[in-house]
Amino acid sequence: MTPEPEREPVIRCRGVVKRFGNKTVIDGLDLDVFPGETMVVMGGSGSGKSTTLRMMIGSVETSAGSIELFGKNICGMRERALNDVRKKIGVLFQSGALFNSMTIAGNVALPLQEHTDLDPDIIDIQVKIKLELVGLREHADKFPAEISGGMKKRAGLARALALDPQILFYDEPSAGLDPVTSAEIDRLIIDLSKKLGVTSVVITHEMDSAFAIADRMAMLDKGKMLVVETREWYERVRDTPDADAHAMPESQRLIRQFLRGDAEGPITERKAASSYADDLLGGGEAPPVLPSVEPTRG
Numbered sequence: 103m104t105p106e107p108e109r110e111p112v113i114r115c116r117g118v119v120k121r122f123g124n125k126t127v128i129d130g131l132d133l134d135v136f137p138g139e140t141m142v143v144m145g146g147s148g149s150g151k152s153t154t155l156r157m158m159i160g161s162v163e164t165s166a167g168s169i170e171l172f173g174k175n176i177c178g179m180r181e182r183a184l185n186d187v188r189k190k191i192g193v194l195f196q197s198g199a200l201f202n203s204m205t206i207a208g209n210v211a212l213p214l215q216e217h218t219d220l221d222p223d224i225i226d227i228q229v230k231i232k233l234e235l236v237g238l239r240e241h242a243d244k245f246p247a248e249i250s251g252g253m254k255k256r257a258g259l260a261r262a263l264a265l266d267p268q269i270l271f272y273d274e275p276s277a278g279l280d281p282v283t284s285a286e287i288d289r290l291i292i293d294l295s296k297k298l299g300v301t302s303v304v305i306t307h308e309m310d311s312a313f314a315i316a317d318r319m320a321m322l323d324k325g326k327m328l329v330v331e332t333r334e335w336y337e338r339v340r341d342t343p344d345a346d347a348h349a350m351p352e353s354q355r356l357i358r359q360f361l362r363g364d365a366e367g368p369i370t371e372r373k374a375a376s377s378y379a380d381d382l383l384g385g386g387e388a389p390p391v392l393p394s395v396e397p398t399r400g
């Protein structure tokens with residue numbers, strides 16, 4: 103059998119570093135995302151997930167490393183070139199980020215008015231198609247204040263889809279939604295990925311969502327991707343019984359604790375170790391006495 107040709111990633115992050123002042127949030131992050139796949143990025147609060155997403159869309163500058171989208175390094179790219187790249191990506195921000203003074207249709211039309219020369223009636227048709235995709239066509243003339251949280255997410259998604267992006271980024275798409283609405287958004291993410299063939303990067307710490315939508319999953323820890331693996335791999339780690347878990351490498355035990363939401367495990371031990379160190383030193387930055395967890399895979 104002839105070997106499959108190497109697939110080129112649509113997103114390729116290498117050695118990405120982000121510092122805010124003297125605080126290093128991202129510290130040598132590598133990640134490849136391949137065409138059509140749904141990559142779920144997980145990690146604790148404040149671990150740098152949103153920062154990573156913002157660097158990937160070119161709205162936050164990296165301190166070092168490279169991020170290629172469609173084979174082009176966007177780090178240090180000029181605004182005009184960056185805007186061309188941005189036309190090929192859609193972003194659903196956590197809040198939905200809709201303009202309250204505009205109707206839902208107006209919000210979805212905005213990227214088309216700003217970035218294309220299409221006639222208004224063609225834009226209208228495009229808007230209807232996008233609203234139909236997210237199940238909001240009947241609500242086109244409502245204002246954001248008149249619709250529910252789940253509908254706002256849908257509207258934000260319709261706007262993210264306006265320019266027919268090749269990559270969709272989602273920051274916590276189901277945060278703040280009830281379980282049923284959240285499951286509906288998951289269904290929509292899966293549908294869009296299948297219908298449109300888009301590549302998706304989804305940040306979430308809702309584990310039900312993560313396992314429902316992911317092809318592959320990545321765990322962000324201490325500024326790096328600890329493990330990037332298939333959903334099935336993560337499911338196996340999650341479902342490893344207690345009796346077998348102690349034999350796992352620490353990185354896997356950490357992931358297992360995160361996925362299961364267990365009260366005990368490496369994450370808790372590390373927190374205890376760092377607060378003990380803080381205590382001894384009277385606060386400030388924790389010294390490097392934390393149990394170190396080595397990445398096992400790319």
Ligand SMILES: Nc1ncnc2c1ncn2[C@@H]1O[C@H](COP(=O)(O)OP(=O)(O)OP(=O)(O)O)[C@@H](O)[C@H]1O
Nearest residue numbers: 122123127145146147148149150151152153154307
């Ligand atoms: N503009 C900024 N200036 C200074 N520090 C920042 C800035 N943006 C983020 N940070 C810091 O970087 C760290 C990572 O933040 P980020 O929002 O990326 O985390 P997150 O993983 O998305 O967290 P959450 O799960 O709470 O959304 C935090 O400690 C945050 O305080």
Ligand SMILES: [Mg+2]
Nearest residue numbers: 151152153273
């Ligand atoms: Mg965040």
